Each structure stands twice: as C-alpha cells, then as structure tokens.
Amino acid sequence: MHxxxxxxxxQSRLASFCRSGENSGLKGVSKGRLKHYxxxxxxxxxxxxxxxxxxxxxxxxxxxxxKAVTDFFREHVCESxxxxxxxxxxxxxxxxxxxxxxxxCEFLSELLLMEWLEVELFMMEDIECEYSTQQNAQRxxxxxxxxxxxxxxxxxxxxxxxxxxxxxxxxNYYLLMHRHPSNGSIVFTDVSVFFAAMxxxxxxxxxxxxxxxxxxxxxxxxxxxxxxxxxxxxxIGKAISTQxxxxxxx
Amino acid sequence: xxxxxxxxxxxxxxxxxxQLKVDxxxxxxxxxxxxxxxxxxxxxxxxxxxxxYTHGLSLSxxxxxxxxxxxxxxxxxxxxxTNARIYSEHLSFSKCENAHLYDxxxxxxxxxxxxxxxxxxxxxxxxxxxKIAIEIVSYYTPVAAEMKEIEFINAILQExxxxxxxxxxxxxxxAFNHQYDAKNFIDHLPLERVSYIxxxxxxxxxxxxxxxxxxxxxxxxxxxxxxxxxxxxGRSVPVLLERDFNIPELKDLQKEVNQLNIIKxxxxxxxxxxxx
Numbered sequence: 001m002h003x004x005x006x007x008x009x010x011q012s013r014l015a016s017f018c019r020s021g022e023n024s025g026l027k028g029v030s031k032g033r034l035k036h037y038x039x040x041x042x043x044x045x046x047x048x049x050x051x052x053x054x055x056x057x058x059x060x061x062x063x064x065x066x067k068a069v070t071d072f073f074r075e076h077v078c079e080s081x082x083x084x085x086x087x088x089x090x091x092x093x094x095x096x097x098x099x100x101x102x103x104x105c106e107f108l109s110e111l112l113l114m115e116w117l118e119v120e121l122f123m124m125e126d127i128e129c130e131y132s133t134q135q136n137a138q139r140x141x142x143x144x145x146x147x148x149x150x151x152x153x154x155x156x157x158x159x160x161x162x163x164x165x166x167x168x169x170x171x172n173y174y175l176l177m178h179r180h181p182s183n184g185s186i187v188f189t190d191v192s193v194f195f196a197a198m199x200x201x202x203x204x205x206x207x208x209x210x211x212x213x214x215x216x217x218x219x220x221x222x223x224x225x226x227x228x229x230x231x232x233x234x235x236i237g238k239a240i241s242t243q244x245x246x247x248x249x250x
Numbered sequence: 251x252x253x254x255x256x257x258x259x260x261x262x263x264x265x266x267x268x269q270l271k272v273d274x275x276x277x278x279x280x281x282x283x284x285x286x287x288x289x290x291x292x293x294x295x296x297x298x299x300x301x302x303y304t305h306g307l308s309l310s311x312x313x314x315x316x317x318x319x320x321x322x323x324x325x326x327x328x329x330x331x332t333n334a335r336i337y338s339e340h341l342s343f344s345k346c347e348n349a350h351l352y353d354x355x356x357x358x359x360x361x362x363x364x365x366x367x368x369x370x371x372x373x374x375x376x377x378x379x380x381k382i383a384i385e386i387v388s389y390y391t392p393v394a395a396e397m398k399e400i401e402f403i404n405a406i407l408q409e410x411x412x413x414x415x416x417x418x419x420x421x422x423x424x425a426f427n428h429q430y431d432a433k434n435f436i437d438h439l440p441l442e443r444v445s446y447i448x449x450x451x452x453x454x455x456x457x458x459x460x461x462x463x464x465x466x467x468x469x470x471x472x473x474x475x476x477x478x479x480x481x482x483x484g485r486s487v488p489v490l491l492e493r494d495f496n497i498p499e500l501k502d503l504q505k506e507v508n509q510l511n512i513i514k515x516x517x518x519x520x521x522x523x524x525x526x
Contacts, residue, residue, distance in 0.1 A: 006360075006362070006394075007314065007358050007360045007362045007363050007366070007394075008314035010358045010393055010394045011312075011313070011314050011343060011346050011355075011357070011358065011393075012314070012346055012347060014346075014355055014356075014393055015343075015346030015347065015349065015351060015355065016346075018351055018353070018355065019349065019351070026393075026394075027394060028358075028392065028393060028394030028395065029391045029392070029393050029394070030390075030391035030392075033390040033391040033427075033459060034390075034391055036390050036455070036459070036461060037353075037355065037390065037391075040353055040461070041351050041352070041353045041355075044352050044353055045352060048352070076349075077347065077348055077349040078349050078350040078351075078352070079348070079349075079350070080350065081280055081307075081308035081309075081318065081321050081345075081350060082280045082281070082283075082284065082308070083280070083281075083308075083350075083352045084281070084285075086350075086352070121287075122287055122288070123285050123286070123287065123289070124285070124286055124287070125284055125285060125286040125290075126286035126287065126290060127286075147286075147287075179287055183288065184287035184288025184289075184291065185288070
C-alpha cells in the first residue's frame with residue numbers, strides 16, 4: 001500500500017473513532033489513552049450544543065439528548081470551521097433526516113428553531129443601513145431592523161416553559177426576534193397575526209405608516225378605522241422604542 | 251512582551267477593570283471573524299488598546315485532505331482588518347474526510363505526513379503572503395509512528411520553512427506522557443525559528459497521563475522549563491498566557507503574567523551576564 005494512503009487511512013480511523021467512539025482497528029496507539037480523545041472531542045461538541053440549546057437540553061431526558069448528540073456527531077459531516085455555527089447544522093440534520101426525536105414531541109422543532117435563531121441573530125454580521133429617527137415629508141418610510149426574524153409557531157415555545165406546553169396550547173403564534181442595535185441583546189416580541197403580517201410587509205418593502213396599515217387591513221379584508229389606526233400606531237411606536245423598527249428612510 | 255489569550259468569559263471585566271495589564275492579546279480567528287453585534291463591538295474596543303496575535307484552530311494543516319482555501323481567504327481578510335502581528339496554527343489535524351472535529355488530533359509521525367503537511371504549510375504561507383508559526387501540540391498517544399517526534403517536527407519546520415510557536419507546557423506534558431527529557435527535547439529544536447511562546451496550566455488525570463486543559467495555574471516545573479528555554483534561546487520573544495477554563499480572577503492571572511516577566515528578564519540577564 002502507498003504510504004500516503006496508509007497515513008490517510010490512520011488519520012481517518014482516528015477521526016472516525018473520535019466521532020463514533022468505535023475503534024475500527026487503529027493500530028500503533030495506546031488504547032488506554034485513546035479514549036481521552038473521544039472524551040475530549042465529544043465533550044466539546046456536546047457542551048457547544050448544550051450552550052446553544054439550553055431549553056431543549058433541559059426539556060429532554062439526558063438519555064434522549066445524548067443519543068441525539070451522539071448520532072449527530074457520528075453521522076453528520078460538520079462543515080463549518082467555526083464551532084459556534086455547528087449547532088445550526090445540528091438543527092438542519094435533525095430536520096432533514098426527520099429524526100424520530102422531533103416526532104416524539106410536536107413542538108420540539110419549533111423550540112430548537114427559536115433557540116438556534118437566537119444564537120444566529122446574536123452572532124450574525126452587522127447589516128449596515130441608513131435611517132433617521134426623525135420623520136419628515138421626504139423621509140417618511142418606516143425601516144424595519146434588518147437583523148430580525150419573524151416566526152410562525154403552532155405552540156407557544158416563546159411564552160411557556162417547554163415542560164408545561166400541552167396539546168391544548170396548539171394554535172397560531174407569532175414571534176418577532178431582533179437584535180438591539182445598541183447592546184446587541186436579542187429582543188423577543190410576541191405579536192398577533194395582524195401585526196406579524198404588518199411586519200412581513202415592512203420586511204418586504206419600506207413604506208409609510210398609512211400605506212402599511214392599509215395594506216395589512218387589505219390582507220384581512222378589514223376597513224381601516226380609528227381603532228385599527230390607533231392600535232397600529234401604538235404598535236409601531238413600541239416597535240420604534242425597542243428598535244424593531246429603526247426609524248425612517250426615503 | 252507578554253500577552254493574554256483573550257476570552258469571552260472575561261472580556262468585559264478585562265475591558266472595564268484595570269486588573270490585568272498585558273502587552274497584547276491573542277484570539278482564535280474562528281471565534282471572532284464573520285460576527286457582529288455585541289462581540290464585534292467589544293472586539294473593536296479591545297483592538298483600540300492592544301496589538302493582536304492570532305492562533306487558529308480549524309485550518310487543520312495536518313489533515314489528509316486539501317486546504318480549505320475559502321476559509322483561508324476569510325482568515326487572510328481577518329488578519330488584514332485586525333492588523334494581526336502573528337498568525338499561528340497547530341501541528342495537528344482537526345478535520346478529516348471534510349468533517350470538522352473541533353479539537354486537535356495528533357498526526358502520525360510518518361515521512362508521508364512530513365511531505366504532505368510541509369506542502370500545506372508552504373501553501374498557507376504563500377496564500378497569506380506571510381510566515382506562520384506552527385505549534386507543537388500536546389498528545390496522549392503516538393499514532394502509528396514511523397519516526398521520533400523530534401525528527402517529525404524538525405523535518406516539517408525545515409521543509410516548510412515556517413516559524414515555531416513553542417508551547418512550553420506542551421513540551422512538558424508530552425515529555426511526561428511519553429517519558430522523555432523535556433530539556434533534551436528543547437535542546438534538539440531549531441530555537442532560532444521560535445517567534446512566539448505559549449505558557450499554560452494542565453491537569454494530571456492519571457498517574458502517568460497529563461491532559462493539556464489550560465484550566466489550571468502554571469506549575470513550577472513548567473516555569474522552570476520556560477526559564478531554561480529563554481536562557482537557551484538567549485533572546486526575548488512574545489510570551490502568551492493561555493487560560494481557557496476554570497478562569498480565576500484577573501488579578502490572579504496578573505500574578506502569572508508578572509511571574510513570566512520576571513523569569514524572562516532574569517533568564518536573559520543571567521544569559522548576558524554569563525556571556526560577558
């Protein structure tokens with residue numbers, strides 16, 4: 001055998017052992033010490049995942065959690081050189097293979113998604129944009145914070161402790177998450193379907209307040225009235241104060 | 251110059267309080283590149299006050315497969331943006347069959363590995379248009395070794411013509427784990443290639459095994475080996491204190507930094523006194 005292939009093969013076996021914990025004939029090593037590599041590598045991956053998904057980890061039994069992490073690390077080819085992105089691959093892997101874990105509990109995929117998007121939003125690169133906090137005739141279009149995610153859920157994973165969520169909670173929930181420009185914290189806002197649609201419109205296109213309210217009312221076959229206008233203005237005011245809406249642009 | 255491995259665990263405290271005074275900071279580019287928000291702001295703040303040294307984790311120059319040039323391009327950009335003074339990596343592999351393992355695995359000490367790894371280090375240096383420093387890693391078992399560790403390391407340093415990041419704690423750990431003389435090992439290294447030194451603590455997990463945790467204070471025998479190394483080198487290079495886990499108060503890290511400075515100064519004084 002070509003020595004290059006031999007060296008490659010040895011490295012593959014060592015890597016495979018670290019990923020699976022199963023030694024497939026690795027020779028020329030101290031077996032008593034080899035276990036430390038598996039332990040160190042696995043612990044590193046497990047702690048990164050626990051840190052990204054604290055709610056999911058608390059909710060699942062340790063046995064189920066460890067099985068999911070073990071299977072993931074053995075089967076999945078982790079692509080990102082940045083370990084903070086690896087938990088996103090964990091979620092994709094569970095989803096793509098339709099892991100039985102997700103079927104056990106209907107809201108688990110929503111809980112995982114919320115937790116991952118919080119990490120992703122917190123870490124993502126800054127998106128620069130120009131806006132003013134003052135509205136005027138030329139600059140009257142609202143600008144939504146581009147560092148946001150709008151999520152539609154069937155379960156209130158953002159409102160209740162996972163252990164307390166039951167089938168009776170099933171419904172339509174909408175969550176807006178955004179990164180606060182000043183302190184970088186992630187702000188969670190539970191919104192009605194009406195305001196979720198309104199923010200979706202704003203996310204698609206900058207627009208002034210009147211157009212935004214009108215467009216959203218059209219979605220729901222509603223006539224704009226004083227009450228809707230007042231509530232919408234209140235919501236927008238609050239969104240400006242939390243910097244979900246950054247300000248005004250032209 | 252003495253620096254500290256800059257970690258998120260104590261980043262705020264480091265910036266707000268003045269309890270740890272160092273000459274530079276070191277980060278792993280992987281943990282700070284392509285990010286924004288809170289950490290980006292904080293990183294920008296710290297870069298206003300400290301020169302940056304970098305120590306990569308994921309390039310995996312010891313992998314059997316080819317280099318990830320798109321990742322290397324991002325590293326290059328990061329080094330440029332941050333005006334990083336040194337880019338170092340590990341003489342190990344952390345990726346195999348394109349799967350990242352997020353830890354440092356020992357490369358088999360083979361002739362073929364020497365050729366392959368040296369070529370990769372040369373490619374990295376060409377791509378980055380700068381010399382890089384390579385760190386000898388701690389290892390807990392040899393893997394199908396065909397040659398001695400020192401022969402393996404020296405062959406790679408020579409063939410790739412790269413610099414050496416001498417992690418003195420790693421030499422101590424390896425000497426203990428594999429029962430050889432640490433000073434003798436250092437004697438056989440090309441010390442003229444050393445551009446940077448790392449110092450750290452470790453944990454003895456078995457009677458005959460130490461794990462390189464960076465989670466404890468530096469122990470006296472490692473300080474002793476550090477002094478030996480500096481005297482042997484006869485010149486000053488930047489020294490970094492690494493502390494990744496079980497992080498104490500910053501004033502305690504300062505004591506370790508001070509100790510390193512004192513040892514280095516004394517060792518060099520003795521060397522020059524001896525020479526004159």
